[in-house]
Amino acid sequence: MREPAFNVLWLQSGGCGGCSMSLLCADTADFRGQLRQAGINLLWHPSLSLETGQELLEVLEDCLIGKTALHALCVEGSILRGPEGTGHFHLLAGTQIPMMTWVRRLSAVAQHVLAMGTCAAFGGITAAGSNPTDACGLQYEGDQAGGLLGSDWRSRVGLPVINVAGCPTHPGWVLETLAALAGPQPMQADQLDALARPRFYSDELVHHGCTRNEYYEYKASAEAPGDLGCMMENRGCKGTQAHADCNIRLWNGEGSCIRGGYACISCTEPGFEEPGHRFDQTPKVAGIPIGLPTDMHKAWFVALASLSKSATPKRVKLNATSSHIVVAPTIKKTRLK
Amino acid sequence: MTRLLVGPFNRVEGDLEVSLEVADGQVREARVNATMYRGFEQILQGKHPLDALVYVPRICGICSVTQSVAAARALAAACGVTPPPNGVLLTNLMLACENAADHLTHFYLFFMPDFTREVYADRAWHAQVQQRFSTVAGEHAREAVAVRQRWMHIMGTLGGKWPHTQSIVPGGSTRGISSSERYRLGARVAEMRGFLERVLYATPLEEMIALDSEEALAQWCEREPLRGDLRLFLSIAQELGLETLGRGPDLTLSYGAFAEHDGAYAMAPGVWNGHSLQAVNIEKITEDARHAWLADHGTALPPAVGLTQPNMNKPEAYTWNKAPRLDGQVLETGALARQLANGQPLIRALWQRSRGNVLTRVLARSLELAQLVLLAEHYLRTLVPGATCCVDSYLPDHADVYGLCEAARGSLGHWLSIRDGRIANYQIIAPTSWNFSPRDSLGTPGALEAALVGAPVAEGDKTPVAVQHIVRSFDPCMVCTVH
Secondary structure, three states: OOOOOEEEEEEEOEOOOHHHHHHOOOOOOOHHHHHHHOOEEEEEOOOOOOOOOHHHHHHHHHHHOOOOOOOEEEEEOEEEOOOOOOOOOEEEOOOOEEHHHHHHHHHHHOOEEEEEOHHHHHOHHHHOOOOOOOEEOOOEEOOEEOOOOOOOOOOOOOOOOEEEOOOOOOHHHHHHHHHHHHOOOOOOHHHEOOOOOEHHHHOOEOOOOOOOHHHHHOOOEOOOOOOOOEOOOOOOOOOOOOEOOHHHHOEOOOEOOOOOOOOOOOOOOOOOOOOOOOOOOOOEEOOEEOOOOOOOOHHHHHHHHHHHHHHOOHHHHHHHOOOOOOOOOOOOOOOOO | OEEEEEOOOOOOEOOEEEEEEEEOOEEEEEEEEEOEOOOHHHHOOOOOHHHHHHHHHHHOOOOHHHHHHHHHHHHHHHHOOOOOHHHHHHHHHHHHHHHHHHHHHHHHHHHHHHHHOHHHOOOOOHHHHHHHHOOOOOHHHHHHHHHHHHHOHHHHHHHOOOOOOOOEEOOEEOOOOOHHHHHHHHHHHHHHHHHHHHHHOOOOHHHHHOOOOHHHHHHHHHHOOOOOHHHHHHHHHHHHOHHHOOOOOOOEEEOOEEEOOOOOEEEOOEEEOOOOEEOOOHHHEEEEOOOEOEOOOOOOEOHHHOOOOEOOOOOOOOEOOOEEEEOOEOOEEOHHHHHHHOOOHHHHHHHHHHOOOHHHHHHHHHHHHHHHHHHHHHHHHHOOOOOOOEOOOOOOOOEEEEEEEEEOOEEEEEEEEEEOOEEEEEEEEOHHHHHOOOOOOOOOOOHHHHHOOOOEOOOOOOOOHHHHHHHHHOOOEHHHHHO
16 A cells, blocks of 8 residues: 555644544544545644654644645634734744744645634634634634635635534544545535535535434424424524534434434534524524525425424324324335235 | 743643753753633623533533533532433433543553653563554554544434533433443443453453552552553553652542432542542632733632633733632642542552652553443443433523533533523633642642652753653643633
C-alpha cells in the first residue's frame, strides 16, 4: 500500500472538543487503518498525536514555510475574536498569539480548509446569548457569509471553507469528506450546498428514516418528555427542516436524537443556538407550528394535518402519548385472498 | 532562574499552558493558564432554565453527559421532582459509560504515549511500550479505540448520540429500554470486559477491584510480570519513581458518584484527610478570581452568588480560571479522591504514604475502570424493560438550587438561580477548575501548581517530560475548567 500522502492538520479553537470525541466513535474496527486506507496522513490532532509544546509549534511552522504540504486544515470550534477584536479570549498556549491569527495564517497555506462542526462553520453554541466572546465561524457568522476569513475567501484549490456542520459533527461526515478530498476525483464546488456543507449528507433531511414516521403521518403527537409520538407539533422537533442524514446513517450504533427520545434541534443549521423559543417547545401561531416541513405549502399542511388527525388509528393515538408501546399493531393476513 | 512557557499541551482536553520558573534542573514555581474563555455562564443568563439542557453538555465534548446530569439534578431540585428508579438506573448507566470511556481514553491515548518518547529509548521496556502505545501504530491503543467506539453504542441507544445528548432530563430519561436492547447492550459491555481482562489487566475485573493492600498488588504484579498493560505501567512507574512525582494536596474531594434511587451511593462522597472522611460542606465552597482575567470584587464568592465577567485589566491575572476552595483549602479531585472516599484499602494505603502523585492517580483510575464496567453490568441487569423512565416536571418561577455529579476527572457542580422563570445566574465549578486552580488571594498555589514544584527539567528541554507526566496524570479537561 502506498504511504498516505494527504496531510491533515486538526486544530481546536473556541469549542468543546466534542467533534474530536465524536470522530473517535467512527464505526470502524481500526480507526488508524481507515485513515490510511483513505490516503490520509494525520499530521497532528490534539487527542491523537505525540507532539506537544515545542514539537507541535515546529509542525505548524513547517506548514507555514511550505516544508510540509498542508492539504487539509481542519478547525474545530468557533473563532473567538473578542475582546474588542484582539482575540485574547483564546491565545494558543505557549505562543501568546491569538488562535484566530494562527487559523488565518494556516488557512493561507492550506489546499483545503474545513470547519469541523457548527461552531467552526457558523459560530454555533459559543456564539449564543450575548455572544460574549464575539465568536464566529471561519467563513460565516450565523447565516451571513463573512466570518473570520470573509465571504470572498477561497482555498488554494478554489473552494470556500467546507462546512462539516453538526453539533457535534458525525464521524462519518468528517471521514467521508476528507476521503473525498484525498481521493483521485477531489470534491468540486457543486458537491457543496448553498451553505458549503457536503451535499452527501446535507441533501437529506433528519426526517428521512425517522422511526416516528407513522406518528408524523397521523399527526399523533408526543406531549411529555419520553412520549413515543411525533415531536414536531409540541416538543420542538425540527427534523422535517434540518439538513442531515442522522436517521439514515445513525449515531453510535443505533442512535439519533429522535431515537433517543428528544427533538431534533437542527444543529447542522446556522443559528440553531438561538432559536428564539424554548428548545423543547414548538412555537405556534393559532395552534399551527411556525416551522412547517421543508418545501411544504402551509395550506396543504393544514389540510393534510386535519385530515390525518381525524384518520388516526386508536393504536397510534394511544402509543403517541406513552413511553412504551401500549397497543400492538393488528396482525393482518398478507396473502392475496 | 529561567522561565519556561510550556504549551500547547495536547492529549488533554482543551488548551493548556504552564509557565515554569526553573533553577538547578528543577521546577521552582509553576503557574497554570487555562487559555480559552467562552463565557457559558454569561450565555446562560436570561435563558429558559430547561434550555440549559441543550447548552451545558456543549461545555465539554468529553464530560458531556456529566454536565447534563449536573444540570438535570439542579433543575430537578428546582422542580422538586425525583426520577423513577428506572430513570435513575438509565442515567447511572450512561454516567458509568462516559466515565469508563474517559478512563480508557486517558490511559491509552493521553497518558501512556509519553513513555514512547525518545528520552526513554534506552529503557528495557521502550520497544514494548512503542509496540503497544505508539500514537501512530500502537497495537493496544488501536484496539482500545475500537472497543471504545463499540462501548459507546450504549450512548447511541440510550442517549441518541454522544457527545451532547438531551435524553437526560429533570424527571429521568426520555429513552426507555426494551429487553432486546438490553441484550444488545449487554453484548457491548461484554466486549469491554473482554478487552480489559485480556489487554489491560490480564486478570478478571472482580479480582482487580479486590486488590486490597500493597502486598496484594505486589503479588499480583509478580504473578505474571508485564502481562497486561497495567502491570507494564506499574513496572515503569517503579523504575522511574513516578510515586515521587507530582505530589498533590493533603485533602481530596468527591461529591459521591452513582446515587441510587434510595439515595445510597455506589461511590461514597466525602473529603478525605488521611484519617477520616468528612462530609462535604457545600456552603463552604468559594471561588477566588484574584488571578483570573475576571472581575473579582475583592473577595472570594460562593458559587450561589458567583460572578463571571471578563476583565483584561488585572496585572496579577494569568488565567481564565478562578480558584475554587473549600473552607479556604486546596483540594484534589478525581478517581483518586473517589477511591479514597469510598475506602478502597490499597489506594488509601498508597495515599497515606505518598499522597496523590503520578502513580496513585493512574492506578486509582485503572482500578475504577474495572468497577465502572461492573456497575454497568449491574445497572443493565437491574433495569426493568417497559417500566417508567421519566416523570413530568414543573418549574417554579423562583429557585436557588445546585446539582452535583462526578465526572471521570472529578467533582462537578452547577449552581442555578431562577428569577421570573428565567436563569438569573448559572455558575459551574468543574473538576479541573479545582485541580488546575490558580493561586488564591493569599497566594496559595492550586493543586497542579504545587505538584509541579520539584519536577526535574533537563538542560535545554523546552517541554520537560516529567512535567508532561504530572500534568496528564490529572486527566485535565480545560474546556470544562473555564467554560
